[in-house]
Amino acid sequence: MRTITLDVNGSRFELQVQETAALAEVLREDLGLTGTKIMCNDGECGACTVLIDGRPMLSCMILATDAEGTDILTIEGLADPVTGNLHPIQQAFVEKSGMQCGVCTPGMILSAKALLDENHDPTEQDVREALAGNLCRCGNYRRIAECVLAAAGMMNGGAT
Ligand code: FES
Ligand code: FES
Structure with missing residues (x-):
């Protein structure tokens, strides 16, 4: 296990993850952000797409440990945080x-x-x-x- 810090939807989380854990898995299972879907879990379908530093990336193909230091946006972070209005x-x-x-x-x-x-x-x-x-x-x-x-x-x- 390794302790990492992830910046997701404007909040910072410190968590312990397996070194082999994919970002998609950590988002869903450790942070409860189940809006990120896992369909193929093999880089083929795009269901797990999140924005990393503004660019669409397949979170099933990225180690959570490699996402440290980036700005991650999931679907849960898209609505206006103040008004709650949908994007x-x-x-x-x-x-x-x-x-x-x-x-x-x-x-x-x-x-x-x-x-x-x-x-x-x-x-x-x-x-x-x-x-x-x-x-x-x-x-x-x-x-x-x-x-x-x-x-x-x-x-x-x-x-x-
Ligand atoms: S779940 Fe299909 S590309 Fe990630
Ligand atoms: S996979 Fe069902 S709406 Fe696109």
Whole structure:
């Protein structure tokens, strides 16, 4: 076991982890952040995507010990911490049926956030490319892309 410090969703946690523990496992089991999903546990599906220093990363493929010193954002950290209001991407997923079973949803939303943080006016192709590493076993890709485009519109001050 090793004692590490992780910065997650703006809070600092000190915890003891197995040296071989994946970040996804530690987020879910030690910190109770079960919004991070584990589907393939093999780097193939994107369900475990979190943002590390603003970039989408597969948390099932990263050792928790290697995440020390980074800024980790999970789906639980996306809503406004003061008002509790959902992030526009979350809002769009709710309003426009962006989820079916929901297993891919947190990873999709975080990958979309990374895109919209860099590109405020993406095309559908931009969205599809940014989310290419996130698989949806329900096949809801068309609606997911619509949600991300609607969120971009909301973030630019337009209606959905
Ligand atoms: S659970 Fe990590 S990529 Fe599938
Ligand atoms: S909504 Fe079920 S996996 Fe995407």
